[in-house]
Amino acid sequence: xxxxxxxxxxxSASVGDRVTITCRASxxxxxxxxxxxxxxxxxxxxxxxxxxxxQSGVPSRFSGSGSGTDFTLTISSLxxxxxxxxxxxxxxxxxxxxxxxxxxxxx
Amino acid sequence: QxxxxxxxxxxxxxxxxxxxxxxxxxxxxxSDSYYWSWIRQPAGKGLEWIGRIYVSGGTNxxxxxxxxxTISVDTSKRQFSLKLTSVTAADTAVYYCxxxxxxxxxxxxxxxxxGTLVTVSS
Numbered sequence: 455x456x457x458x459x460x461x462x463x464x465x466s467a468s469v470g471d472r473v474t475i476t477c478r479a480s481x482x483x484x485x486x487x488x489x490x491x492x493x494x495x496x497x498x499x500x501x502x503x504x505x506x507x508x509q510s511g512v513p514s515r516f517s518g519s520g521s522g523t524d525f526t527l528t529i530s531s532l533x534x535x536x537x538x539x540x541x542x543x544x545x546x547x548x549x550x551x552x553x554x555x556x557x558x559x560x561x
Numbered sequence: 562q563x564x565x566x567x568x569x570x571x572x573x574x575x576x577x578x579x580x581x582x583x584x585x586x587x588x589x590x591x592s593d594s595y596y597w598s599w600i601r602q603p604a605g606k607g608l609e610w611i612g613r614i615y616v617s618g619g620t621n622x623x624x625x626x627x628x629x630x631t632i633s634v635d636t637s638k639r640q641f642s643l644k645l646t647s648v649t650a651a652d653t654a655v656y657y658c659x660x661x662x663x664x665x666x667x668x669x670x671x672x673x674x675x676g677t678l679v680t681v682s683s
Contacts, residue, residue: 499673546666548621548623554607
């Protein structure tokens with residue numbers, strides 16, 4: 455099975471900072487990569503799919519890029535409401551494996 | 562807007578079978594545009610995809626759970642269900658049902674239920 459590895463596992467940044475999270479697949483998955491945000495105590499929410507397509511209603515400060523094995527999620531200007539754990543998920547084939555998550559906190 | 566709601570016992574004894582149901586409202590479970598899936602999350606840990614079902618009954622399962630998992634659908638009740646046999650404490654988690662939307666073979670979870678905590682304990 456293809457493994458998904460996120461880095462870093464956690465980060466702390468200031469409001470307004472640019473934040474980048476990386477997700478690496480152990481084999482190529484094309485662009486079939488989704489990103490989810492899970493705020494504390496909440497249900498995961500789809501942010502991005504097809505590596506770079508923003509889900510409806512998601513703020514434009516979120517962006518995604520990549521293809522094949524290397525992907526990034528970028529928050530252009532970190533806001534307090536962005537405190538959450540972010541997960542990537544491959545969906546090119548079963549099993550739909552998730553990354554282990556990246557916890558984002560405000561410094 | 563589609564809504565999904567999990568239901569089932571919150572406590573299951575070791576070696577028994579965990580059974581959960583997800584009820585879909587506000588959208589057609591019979592639509593050929595969606596898959597219906599189960600995902601779980603142990604407390605303080607990450608997300609694990611369990612499997613999914615298509616309206617035709619076709620299924621995909623996580624190989625790590627495949628020998629113990631069955632997902633089924635009852636379109637007349639607008640429900641799909643999860644059965645996990647021979648549970649242990651390692652199966653204690655919040656279980657989410659979700660709708661996977663997309664096209665071709667490329668479906669991702671775009672709507673989630675609120676989740677239900679299932680504890681495996683005697």
